[in-house]
Amino acid sequence: MDYFSIGLNIFCLTAQSIMHICFCVSLTGKKLRICHFAIYISLFCILDWLANKFTFPWGIAIGIGVLILYGVNRLILGNRPSSSWTAAILACYISQFSFGIINSVESVIFPHVTNRLLLYLIIIAATAASLVISIVCYTIVVRSISPEEIDHMTNAGCLLVPVLFFFTAEMYIMQTSYTQIPCVTSSPDLLLENAGKHTALLFLQALGLGALLCTLYAYRHLCRSLETKAEMQSLSQAVQAQKIYIAEAQMRYEQTKAFRHDIKNHLSVLSGLLNNSRLEESKAYLQKLGNASTILSFPYQTGNPVVDILLGEKLEMAKEDGIATEVSLLLPSPCGVDNYDLCVIFANALDNAICACRSIEGERSIHIRGERQGDFYMLAFENTCSDHPIPPAGTGLSNIKAVTEKYHGAMQTEKIEQQFSLSVLLNISIHPENISLQKP
Numbered sequence: 001m002d003y004f005s006i007g008l009n010i011f012c013l014t015a016q017s018i019m020h021i022c023f024c025v026s027l028t029g030k031k032l033r034i035c036h037f038a039i040y041i042s043l044f045c046i047l048d049w050l051a052n053k054f055t056f057p058w059g060i061a062i063g064i065g066v067l068i069l070y071g072v073n074r075l076i077l078g079n080r081p082s083s084s085w086t087a088a089i090l091a092c093y094i095s096q097f098s099f100g101i102i103n104s105v106e107s108v109i110f111p112h113v114t115n116r117l118l119l120y121l122i123i124i125a126a127t128a129a130s131l132v133i134s135i136v137c138y139t140i141v142v143r144s145i146s147p148e149e150i151d152h153m154t155n156a157g158c159l160l161v162p163v164l165f166f167f168t169a170e171m172y173i174m175q176t177s178y179t180q181i182p183c184v185t186s187s188p189d190l191l192l193e194n195a196g197k198h199t200a201l202l203f204l205q206a207l208g209l210g211a212l213l214c215t216l217y218a219y220r221h222l223c224r225s226l227e228t229k230a231e232m233q234s235l236s237q238a239v240q241a242q243k244i245y246i247a248e249a250q251m252r253y254e255q256t257k258a259f260r261h262d263i264k265n266h267l268s269v270l271s272g273l274l275n276n277s278r279l280e281e282s283k284a285y286l287q288k289l290g291n292a293s294t295i296l297s298f299p300y301q302t303g304n305p306v307v308d309i310l311l312g313e314k315l316e317m318a319k320e321d322g323i324a325t326e327v328s329l330l331l332p333s334p335c336g337v338d339n340y341d342l343c344v345i346f347a348n349a350l351d352n353a354i355c356a357c358r359s360i361e362g363e364r365s366i367h368i369r370g371e372r373q374g375d376f377y378m379l380a381f382e383n384t385c386s387d388h389p390i391p392p393a394g395t396g397l398s399n400i401k402a403v404t405e406k407y408h409g410a411m412q413t414e415k416i417e418q419q420f421s422l423s424v425l426l427n428i429s430i431h432p433e434n435i436s437l438q439k440p
């Protein structure tokens with residue numbers, strides 16, 4: 001092995017190591033550090049030295065390389081096993097196929113090159129082309145799958161099984177077709193036969209790389225379709241619950257209206273009993289009136305019967321779990337916000353707050369405040385929570401955000417130690433009829 005080959009080998013090992021680490025870090029959303037490069041490059045170079053010294057079979061060397069990259073992902077980057085396997089296999093898969101494609105091109109060109117300088121230039125250009133192909137494919141993969149999707153992979157087998165199949169096929173091609181040094185002189189028939197074989201291998205490896213990208217595309221849409229289905233089921237349940245709230249509010253309203261309609265008759269009866277000095281009967285009748293008014297009243301008075309019922313149900317659940325509640329809220333009338341949209345905001349905000357409070361021990365509380373600011377109304381939800389970082393926005397917060405955008409407002413979340421706050425700003429000057437009927 002001459003100095004050119006040694007230098008090229010060192011360059012390729014370093015470049016591949018850097019690309020592997022950068023890809024794994026970008027794919028899993030971890031923070032890049034120099035020590036990651038130093039550790040992996042050292043391990044990668046040791047593997048290459050051992051493979052050359054003890055003449056490891058190509059497949060075994062690649063397998064050990066995947067295990068090393070898995071260990072770096074798992075132990076150094078701190079990724080989960082599924083995401084560590086995915087990142088390691090994809091990184092090695094892409095680099096092997098990229099260099100395999102260029103190997104096929106080299107095998108077609110090399111037999112026709114006799115000038116050593118020209119041969120070196122072609123090798124340098126081929127190496128650069130391999131790196132470019134790898135970088136392009138790594139970029140496509142990183143943009144196709146987000147770190148959150150990688151971290152919460154529950155059906156990684158759908159992705160890894162076809163990838164492993166093509167990866168194994170590539171290793172077989174490399175083992176059987178590129179372990180021999182290509183000859184620079186041969187008969188025309190043999191040259192033509194080799195060119196045809198390597199052209200076919202080039203086509204197969206290009207298909208293998210394309211199959212990876214197609215598999216990732218299908219996997220991404222599969223995951224997102226499953227997420228969409230789950231969100232639709234959740235929304236369907238939420239819509240049904242909100243219809244119940246609205247129906248119950250209308251029923252309470254009708255009952256209250258009827259009670260107010262009959263109050264004059266009740267007062268007349270009570271007045272007659274008192275005028276006839278029938279005190280005991282008057283007390284009993286008055287008690288019945290008090291019970292009837294208590295049944296029609298809400299534990300929370302916000303000015304909106306739908307919100308009153310929703311708060312009564314949700315906060316009663318919170319009190320049963322020992323969660324302290326406080327409500328300081330008076331919605332304007334007319335509010336300018338559709339009852340359905342108010343249900344979306346309050347139901348999702350309170351569900352999240354109650355869930356966060358249930359996950360901790362000790363003092364737990366939920367505070368709800370409202371304040372009008374000109375044409376805008378600010379809703380603030382505060383609750384105790386754990387010390388863990390805020391998880392990615394789920395369906396609940398996404399629905400609230402959709403409502404705020406519908407009313408030209410804004411949503412903001414903030415977490416300070418064990419206190420979480422959600423602020424919702426709504427433009428209440430916009431009449432619901434003038435808002436597009438999009439449902440979050």
